[in-house]
Amino acid sequence: xxxxxxxxxxxxxxxxxxxxxxxxxxxxxxxxxxxxxxxxxxxxxxxxxxxxxxxxxxxxxxxxxxxxxxxxxxxxxxxxxxxxxxxxxxxxxxxxxxxxxxxxxxxxxxxxxxxxxxxxxxxxxxxxxxxxxxxxxxxxxxxxxxxxxxxxxxxxxxxxxxxxxxxxxxxxxxxxxxxxxxxxxxxxxxxxxxxxxxxxxxxxxxxxxxxxxxxxxxxxxxxxxxxxxxxxxxxxxxxxxxxxxxxxxxxxxxxxxxxxxxxxxxxxxxxxxxxxxxxxxxxxxxxxxxxxxxxxx
Numbered sequence: 001x002x003x004x005x006x007x008x009x010x011x012x013x014x015x016x017x018x019x020x021x022x023x024x025x026x027x028x029x030x031x032x033x034x035x036x037x038x039x040x041x042x043x044x045x046x047x048x049x050x051x052x053x054x055x056x057x058x059x060x061x062x063x064x065x066x067x068x069x070x071x072x073x074x075x076x077x078x079x080x081x082x083x084x085x086x087x088x089x090x091x092x093x094x095x096x097x098x099x100x101x102x103x104x105x106x107x108x109x110x111x112x113x114x115x116x117x118x119x120x121x122x123x124x125x126x127x128x129x130x131x132x133x134x135x136x137x138x139x140x141x142x143x144x145x146x147x148x149x150x151x152x153x154x155x156x157x158x159x160x161x162x163x164x165x166x167x168x169x170x171x172x173x174x175x176x177x178x179x180x181x182x183x184x185x186x187x188x189x190x191x192x193x194x195x196x197x198x199x200x201x202x203x204x205x206x207x208x209x210x211x212x213x214x215x216x217x218x219x220x221x222x223x224x225x226x227x228x229x230x231x232x233x234x235x236x237x238x239x240x241x242x243x244x245x246x247x248x249x250x251x252x253x254x255x256x257x258x259x260x261x262x263x264x265x266x267x268x269x270x271x272x273x274x275x276x277x278x279x280x281x282x283x284x285x286x287x288x289x290x291x292x293x294x295x296x297x
Contacts, residue, residue: 015076015077016075016076017041017042017043017074017075017076017077018041018042019039019040019041019042019071019074019075020038020039020040020042021037021038021039021040022037022038022040023035023036023037023038023063024036024037024038026083026102026103026106026107027099027102027103027106027148029086032090034083034084034085034086034099034103035063035084036063036081036082036083036084036103037063037064037070037081037082038079038080038081038082038114039070039071039073039074039079039080039081039082040074040079040114040115041074041075041077041078041079043077043115044115045079045115045116046111046115046116046117046120047077047078047079047115047116048077048078048079048116048117048120048121048122048292048293048296048297049078049079049080049081049107049111049114049116049117049120049121049122049296050073050078050079050080050081050121050122050123050124050164050292050296051080051081051083051100051103051104051107051121051122051123051124051133051160052066052069052070052080052081052082052083052123052124052125052129053083053085053100053123053124053125053126053129053130053132053133053136054066054082054083054125054126054129055125055126055127055128055129055130056087056127056128056129056199057127057128057169057192057195057196057199057200057203058087058088058093058096058128058131058132058199058200058202058203058204059087059088059199059202059203060087060199062084063082063083063084064082065082065126066082066124066126066129067082068273068274069124069126069166069273069285069288070082072285072288072289073124073288073289073292076289076292076293077293078289078292078293078296079114079115079116080124081103081107083099083100083103085099085100085103086099087203088199088202088203089202092202092203092204092205093203093204093205093209093213094144094145094213096132097132097135097136097139097142097144097145097213098144098145098146098147098148099148100132100136100145100158101136101140101142101145101146101148101158102146102148102150102158104121104123104136104140104158104160105146105150105153105156105157105158106150106153107121108121108153108156108158109150109152109153109156118156119161120161120296120297121160121161121296122160122161122162122163122164122228122292122295122296123136123137123160123162123163123164124163124164124166124288124292125163125164125165125166125168126166126167126168127166127167127168127169127240127241128168128169128199128203129168130165130166130167130168130169130170131168131169131170131172131215133163133164133165133168134163134165134168134170134215134230135213135215135218136158136160137159137160137163137226137228138215138218138225138226138227139218139225139226140157140158140159140160140226141157141158141159145158146158159226159228160228161228161229161295161296162228162229162230162231162291162292162295162296163228163229163230163231164230164231164233164288164291164292165230165231165232165233166233166234166273166288167233167234167235167238167240167241167270167271168232168241169241170215170216170241170245170246170249171214171215171216171217171245171248171249172200172204172210172211172213172214173207173210173211173214173217174216174242174245175196175200175241175242175245176197176200176207176210178242178245179193179196179197179200180197182239183197189239190239190240190269190270192240192270193239193240196240215249216245216248216249216252219249219252219253219255219256220252227253227256227257227258227259228258229258229259229260229261229295230253230258230259230260230261231260231261231263231287231288231291232246232249232250232260232261232262232263232264233263233265233273233284233287233288234246234263234264234265235264235265235267235268235269235270235272235280236264236265236266236267236268237266237267237268237269238268238269238270239269239270240270241270243264246262246264250262261291263284263287265280265283265284267280268280272284273285
């Protein structure tokens with residue numbers, strides 16, 4: 001499917017589904033449970049499954065952070081599993097990727113029970129969650145990410161059929177440098193900048209790790225990766241997630257043969273979908289729903 005602009009007419013809203021919400025333990029690390037919040041439409045299914053990865057600069061928030069996205073998807077007829085995963089101070093990179101990879105396999109192995117199909121699984125992530133969604137989707141069989149065994153499920157992998165990136169930190173190393181430059185220059189900049197710099201350090205530990213786990217760098221280095229179709233959603237005036245990083249990723253992904261639909265909204269800044277005053281927010285949400293059903297429906 002060719003990329004389209006944010007100005008394209010959104011698909012009409014899908015019929016509203018009633019859904020249930022349950023918290024389920026999917027993994028336990030030494031007595032510390034990890035939960036997922038399952039949004040499950042009522043009905044026979046099978047439904048598409050989206051795995052939601054919350055933002056918070058890799059170090060904050062939890063499975064409740066993206067409820068507005070997950071409820072909208074569930075109402076449209078999508079099962080959503082919003083994950084908790086290990087974060088600093090408990091563990092830094094790549095522990096969260098190992099939890100995400102395991103959760104993907106765990107959910108696929110329970111496809112019948114969840115009324116989903118294992119070949120209709122995608123990921124959605126917001127900000128740092130968008131980064132992790134893309135990284136997990138590109139490296140489903142990475143030995144470090146797939147290190148946690150799933151008993152009784154030989155042959156189930158963590159590959160996904162689509163990824164939705166919502167203002168992702170698509171280039172962690174250059175975003176780190178960008179934030180430090182803004183801070184050093186002083187003046188007016190989004191308050192998030194002061195929070196993300198220490199979070200980069202807590203999660204990654206080093207600039208070398210930021211580059212090793214960098215989707216843009218991975219593409220430019222020619223690493224062999226999975227390349228599912230991507231929807232990339234962002235405000236054109238987003239200072240926290242620089243447009244130049246978006247453009248580099250989109251160009252590299254397409255050059256490597258991947259498909260990217262770019263939904264770039266002029267005049268919108270960071271976090272615009274969460275802003276009730278944003279006229280673009282409902283259009284962006286409809287765009288996400290239409291992409292999920294178009295790719296996984």
